[in-house]
Amino acid sequence: MTADGNHVIANPYSNQDLFWALRGGGGGTWGVVTSVTYKTHPSTPFSSASIFVNSTNANSTQNLLTEIIRLTPSLVEQGYGGYGGGSTEQIQLFVISPNVTAEQTQATFLPLFEFAASQPGLSVENSTTVYQDFWTWYRSLFTNSGDQVGITAEISSWLLPKDTIETDKPEDLAAELLKISGVFGY
Amino acid sequence: MDPDSTGLNPAWRNSLAYTTLGTTWRDGANLTEIEAARQLLIQDMKILEGIAPESGAYLNEVRVPCLFTILRLSSF
Numbered sequence: 001m002t003a004d005g006n007h008v009i010a011n012p013y014s015n016q017d018l019f020w021a022l023r024g025g026g027g028g029t030w031g032v033v034t035s036v037t038y039k040t041h042p043s044t045p046f047s048s049a050s051i052f053v054n055s056t057n058a059n060s061t062q063n064l065l066t067e068i069i070r071l072t073p074s075l076v077e078q079g080y081g082g083y084g085g086g087s088t089e090q091i092q093l094f095v096i097s098p099n100v101t102a103e104q105t106q107a108t109f110l111p112l113f114e115f116a117a118s119q120p121g122l123s124v125e126n127s128t129t130v131y132q133d134f135w136t137w138y139r140s141l142f143t144n145s146g147d148q149v150g151i152t153a154e155i156s157s158w159l160l161p162k163d164t165i166e167t168d169k170p171e172d173l174a175a176e177l178l179k180i181s182g183v184f185g186y
Numbered sequence: 187m188d189p190d191s192t193g194l195n196p197a198w199r200n201s202l203a204y205t206t207l208g209t210t211w212r213d214g215a216n217l218t219e220i221e222a223a224r225q226l227l228i229q230d231m232k233i234l235e236g237i238a239p240e241s242g243a244y245l246n247e248v249r250v251p252c253l254f255t256i257l258r259l260s261s262f
Contacts, residue, residue, distance in 0.1 A: 024194030076202050085206075153210040156227055158234035159201040159241045166202075168237070176237050177205070180230045185206035 001032040043133040047105040048082075050094035050127055051113065057121025058088045058178075064122065065174035067115050068093055068186075071108075072165055078108065085185040088178055093186075096137055102130045197242030204244065205234055 001007050002018075010019040021030050055061040068084065068091070075095060082095030097105070105128045113126045131137040165173065177184055189199060209227040211220050
């Protein structure tokens with residue numbers, strides 16, 4: 001339903017400009033989407049890794065964030081996606097990939113887990129798990145997220161290009177991110 | 187898939203990480219308090235933009251100075 005009150009069909013053949021904008025621009029931005037047709041894909045297992053760290057040592061925090069940044073290009077290459085972030089006092093990262101085995105995930109993350117354990121002042125919880133499908137993973141993390149809608153907050157964001165992450169020194173990037181006064185998401 | 191077939195911000199195509207920042211205020215805060223919280227966010231955003239000046243943002247979580255401009259325009 002467009003702003004002028006018309007109920008229209010947008011697909012590759014009619015209203016192509018609206019269809020182009022909807023895919024990427026956000027469904028609600030261009031009108032009220034009342035019905036969609038999706039191409040679906042077979043359910044697949046996801047291999048996951050997570051690390052949650054509390055820190056009393058700012059150097060250790062920065063060292064760990066440096067290693068996470070250093071690992072990021074290879075994680076993206078292996079199809080991992082997820083959430084991370086933190087501040088000087090805490091760092092977290094939890095990611096999943098449909099493209100790798102449990103053994104590959106362990107091999108990828110063991111060095112990071114061992115590095116975290118070697119740093120003074122860090123209290124570390126880490127794990128690797130395989131979830132039978134995306135929904136099982138989602139439910140494991142977001143079971144209570146439906147209770148609250150709306151919050152007095154404002155968010156802002158910025159994309160970090162491949163070039164920046166690969167060519168800047170990871171330790172410099174970590175130092176910059178930790179200058180942020182609040183908690184950042186990565 | 188042809189990248190040009192969707193309206194996705196091209197900055198997503200060559201990005202590895204998506205960084206987000208937030209600021210909150212108490213229920214019932216007055217405009218002065220809200221503006222102070224927003225100034226913190228604006229300062230923090232300068233750090234992210236300094237890291238990658240040529241990059242972009244996700245429209246639904248747009249960078250603060252842009253949102254500020256939109257809010258100002260819509261309130262007049």
